[in-house]
Amino acid sequence: MSPTTTRNLASQSTGLALYALTLAAHALSAIARVVIVYYCLWFADVLTGWSIPANTIALIVAFAPLAVSLLSLLCPPLIAPIDGHWWEMSTGGRPPEQDEVEAFDEAFNQLQQADPGLRAPRHWFVAEEPGYNAAAYASSMRVDRGLLESGYAAAVIAHEMGHLRSSDAHLTSALNLLLLKPMSTPEMWPLWSLPFRGLVWLASGQAVVWFTDNAWEMYWRSREFAADEYAVRLGQGYALAQSLRHDLPYERAIHRMRFSRATHPYTKPRIARLQTLILATQAEGAN
Numbered sequence: 001m002s003p004t005t006t007r008n009l010a011s012q013s014t015g016l017a018l019y020a021l022t023l024a025a026h027a028l029s030a031i032a033r034v035v036i037v038y039y040c041l042w043f044a045d046v047l048t049g050w051s052i053p054a055n056t057i058a059l060i061v062a063f064a065p066l067a068v069s070l071l072s073l074l075c076p077p078l079i080a081p082i083d084g085h086w087w088e089m090s091t092g093g094r095p096p097e098q099d100e101v102e103a104f105d106e107a108f109n110q111l112q113q114a115d116p117g118l119r120a121p122r123h124w125f126v127a128e129e130p131g132y133n134a135a136a137y138a139s140s141m142r143v144d145r146g147l148l149e150s151g152y153a154a155a156v157i158a159h160e161m162g163h164l165r166s167s168d169a170h171l172t173s174a175l176n177l178l179l180l181k182p183m184s185t186p187e188m189w190p191l192w193s194l195p196f197r198g199l200v201w202l203a204s205g206q207a208v209v210w211f212t213d214n215a216w217e218m219y220w221r222s223r224e225f226a227a228d229e230y231a232v233r234l235g236q237g238y239a240l241a242q243s244l245r246h247d248l249p250y251e252r253a254i255h256r257m258r259f260s261r262a263t264h265p266y267t268k269p270r271i272a273r274l275q276t277l278i279l280a281t282q283a284e285g286a287n
Contacts, residue, residue, distance in 0.1 A: 008226050012167045015219055018212075019073070019171060025208045026066055026178050032203035033062035033180075065205070069177040076139060076170050083173050084123050084140030093125040093142055100126055100148045107153035111161065114234040121164060132156060132243050136163035138173040155231060155239035162230030168223050175216070179205040213261050221265045228274055237278040241271045 041054035072079035087093075096104065108120050123140040127133075130146040134156045141160055147153050163169050183206040186197040201207050231240045247267045254260050 080139040084138040152243035155236040158231035162227030
């Protein structure tokens with residue numbers, strides 16, 4: 001096993017350990033949901049006189065997100081296709097047109113020349129954006145319209161395949177399934193309603209996201225480097241570095257970057273690291 005593969009597996013193990021801690025923390029969210037759902041059903045029972053199985057319903061509502069999230073990791077084919085199509089609908093994606101299918105296939109054929117066993121994602125869609133970006137989630141890939149019209153499609157798709165062929169995309173899906181509804185952090189005032197608003201914030205899962213976000217973003221930044229390495233192995237290192245240069249004019253300093261909630265590392269170090277990897281790969285090929 002190569003040092004790169006060993007390092008990549010160790011990094012993914014860190015992510016799975018972080019997920020286990022996050023899942024355990026979401027048990028607190030589930031307890032908050034039990035309280036809210038149970039008392040709502042109890043109140044409805046008192047008003048209507050219906051015999052409502054409040055305990056059973058509260059437990060199902062409370063712990064279903066945790067079960068679905070865990071199932072998405074243990075058995076991805078059950079959850080990932082549904083979650084991927086929901087991602088397409090919720091982000092305003094669309095099916096590709098024929099010329100876009102041809103551009104994607106041409107780009108993927110370049111990658112298969114480096115790895116004949118590489119398989120294209122079963123589901124991919126187009127984001128109506130002019131940029132050169134793509135993203136991986138569950139078992140799906142989103143590709144910007146602008147990327148398919150550029151010369152960098154193969155390079156950026158290779159990077160995203162690095163996420164799809166590791167635990168990254170499924171882990172992102174599993175984390176998203178734990179969150180019932182994104183919410184802003186409750187304001188202190190009015191003070192009389194703070195306990196209720198805090199309970200709802202905890203029940204939604206957003207409180208756990210707030211506490212764990214920094215740790216996760218540090219992890220995701222390290223995974224960007226791993227996906228870059230995968231693109232280099234597919235012979236797309238130089239083209240990926242060139243595509244990243246388009247982001248340089250728009251990049252700004254981030255306060256305490258190492259511990260920030262930035263999803264990606266700075267672009268310039270990524271380009272420098274890609275150049276180092278390209279030279280190392282060429283040296284290995286020469287030997």
